[in-house]
Amino acid sequence: MKNRLRTLTEPFRIKMVEPLKITTAEYRIKTLQKAGYNPFLLRSSDVFIDLLTDSGTGAMSDRQWAGIMMGDESYAGARSWEHLERVVKELTGMEYILPTHQGRAAERILYGILGGPDKLFISNTHFDTTRANIEFTGATAIDIVYDEAQDPEADLPFKGNIDLDKLRQLIKSYRSENIAAVIITVTNNSSGGQPVSMQNVKALRRICDEHNLLLVIDGCRIAENAYFVKHREPEYKDYTYEDIAKAMLRLGDAFIMSAKKDGLVNIGGLLTMKDEALSLKCKNQLIISEGFTTYGGLAGRDMEALAIGLTEVFDADYLHYRIRSTAYLGEKLKAKGIPVVWPIGGHAVYVDAKKLYAHIPVHEFPGQMLACDLYIQGGIRCCEIGSVMFGKYDENKQLIPAANELVRLAIPRRVYTQSHIDYVLDVFDDILALKDQTSGFRIRYEPPFLRHFTAQFEKI
Ligand SMILES: *Cc1c(COP(=O)(O)O)cnc(C)c1O
Numbered sequence: 001m002k003n004r005l006r007t008l009t010e011p012f013r014i015k016m017v018e019p020l021k022i023t024t025a026e027y028r029i030k031t032l033q034k035a036g037y038n039p040f041l042l043r044s045s046d047v048f049i050d051l052l053t054d055s056g057t058g059a060m061s062d063r064q065w066a067g068i069m070m071g072d073e074s075y076a077g078a079r080s081w082e083h084l085e086r087v088v089k090e091l092t093g094m095e096y097i098l099p100t101h102q103g104r105a106a107e108r109i110l111y112g113i114l115g116g117p118d119k120l121f122i123s124n125t126h127f128d129t130t131r132a133n134i135e136f137t138g139a140t141a142i143d144i145v146y147d148e149a150q151d152p153e154a155d156l157p158f159k160g161n162i163d164l165d166k167l168r169q170l171i172k173s174y175r176s177e178n179i180a181a182v183i184i185t186v187t188n189n190s191s192g193g194q195p196v197s198m199q200n201v202k203a204l205r206r207i208c209d210e211h212n213l214l215l216v217i218d219g220c221r222i223a224e225n226a227y228f229v230k231h232r233e234p235e236y237k238d239y240t241y242e243d244i245a246k247a248m249l250r251l252g253d254a255f256i257m258s259a260k261k262d263g264l265v266n267i268g269g270l271l272t273m274k275d276e277a278l279s280l281k282c283k284n285q286l287i288i289s290e291g292f293t294t295y296g297g298l299a300g301r302d303m304e305a306l307a308i309g310l311t312e313v314f315d316a317d318y319l320h321y322r323i324r325s326t327a328y329l330g331e332k333l334k335a336k337g338i339p340v341v342w343p344i345g346g347h348a349v350y351v352d353a354k355k356l357y358a359h360i361p362v363h364e365f366p367g368q369m370l371a372c373d374l375y376i377q378g379g380i381r382c383c384e385i386g387s388v389m390f391g392k393y394d395e396n397k398q399l400i401p402a403a404n405e406l407v408r409l410a411i412p413r414r415v416y417t418q419s420h421i422d423y424v425l426d427v428f429d430d431i432l433a434l435k436d437q438t439s440g441f442r443i444r445y446e447p448p449f450l451r452h453f454t455a456q457f458e459k460i
Contacts (some may be wrong), residue, residue, distance in 0.1 A: 380427060
């Protein structure tokens with residue numbers, strides 16, 4: 001315990017290395033210009049520290065790589081499937097376990113069956129693939145976090161909680177037979193990786209029981225959430241992280257997981273449930289689109305690595321390092337005077353670019369500017385979450401800006417060391433020194449949908 005007050009250290013050492021290219025600022029200026037000032041269009045080999053996403057970008061352990069070699073590639077009833085099924089049954093307490101190739105495949109199967117025109121889904125915040133899969137069926141998706149949690153500076157312990165009063169009102173006005181499911185996303189990805197309390201999920205369970213509603217847990221960061229529960233809800237301080245996750249998952253009727261996050265693997269997903277009739281419908285869809293019920297869209301070796309990853313992710317030293325290393329970055333940025341969303345969530349730090357670049361109007365995309373400046377100054381790649389991603393146009397083609405202009409620094413699991421994080425902090429010193437010289441962007445090209453992936457910009 002004593003060394004926890006000292007430098008935060010990785011609870012692992014390095015056995016294999018992946019070299020990174022170190023580039024000059026001149027090279028990066030040219031490269032970024034060629035990419036139309038959109039970091040999504042950069043080649044990864046031109047990036048030094050890649051903080052674009054924590055999804056599928058983690059490093060596997062020696063045990064997982066050993067598992068890869070031991071994977072059983074039999075079509076049906078493979079040993080690796082039995083291993084994965086056993087681990088997931090124990091974790092969720094659910095009887096029916098379906099493997100999928102990633103989270104959105106599980107979403108398409110479940111919400112395709114539950115959804116349809118006139119149906120309503122209610123969540124703390126629907127992740128973008130969740131919303132897309134729901135809306136694709138003709139159903140409606142409504143987000144209800146607490147109003148006070150939407151203030152980026154409000155220092156609250158569980159800003160991911162679902163607003164139970166708003167839920168009761170929605171049940172009253174829409175009637176429970178029209179509500180296909182309530183989805184609780186832990187941690188709440190789209191609101192900054194903010195945690196959800198056990199108390200909130202317990203209360204949600206009671207409301208779902210009263211009104212006969214299906215409760216789905218979108219738990220791709222269930223281990224990271226467990227860390228916050230242990231340290232912020234006194235009742236759980238003596239629980240292990242795994243027992244907290246088990247207790248939370250037992251409150252759900254179904255569980256969806258993108259294994260690319262807390263599964264500690266590069267590809268994979270899970271769909272599990274308690275109800276047999278629902279599981280039979282889901283299995284039919286699984287066989288049509290993903291694969292047989294004992295492999296889904298996964299190779300035997302993928303399932304073996306996932307079974308091991310789901311055990312490793314609850315290791316107390318790993319989770320402490322994981323959550324503290326993200327918080328370290330956020331806390332040090334705040335101390336430098338960089339405005340960040342507070343408190344720091346589990347998998348990412350969000351910088352408030354509208355505040356940092358107060359002289360750049362929102363229609364000149366301050367978040368995109370910051371993402372580009374971080375690449376030019378330090379070869380760091382990250383993602384704008386502001387008006388480039390969520391802005392819309394009114395009938396006069398004027399921008400309706402997003403609520404916030406954020407830049408997300410997502411931290412891949414077990415990939416970068418403390419000195420990489422210190423390097424990111426150094427680059428922010430240059431960002432601060434140069435911030436008044438920065439000017440905005442206009443859009444040169446944009447596609448009709450999901451423009452942040454392929455839009456191109458020019459400097460004003
Ligand atoms: C990543 C994610 C998904 C989708 O999973 P994929 O594996 O990317 O398809 C769904 N929900 C949440 C909360 C996520 O973070």
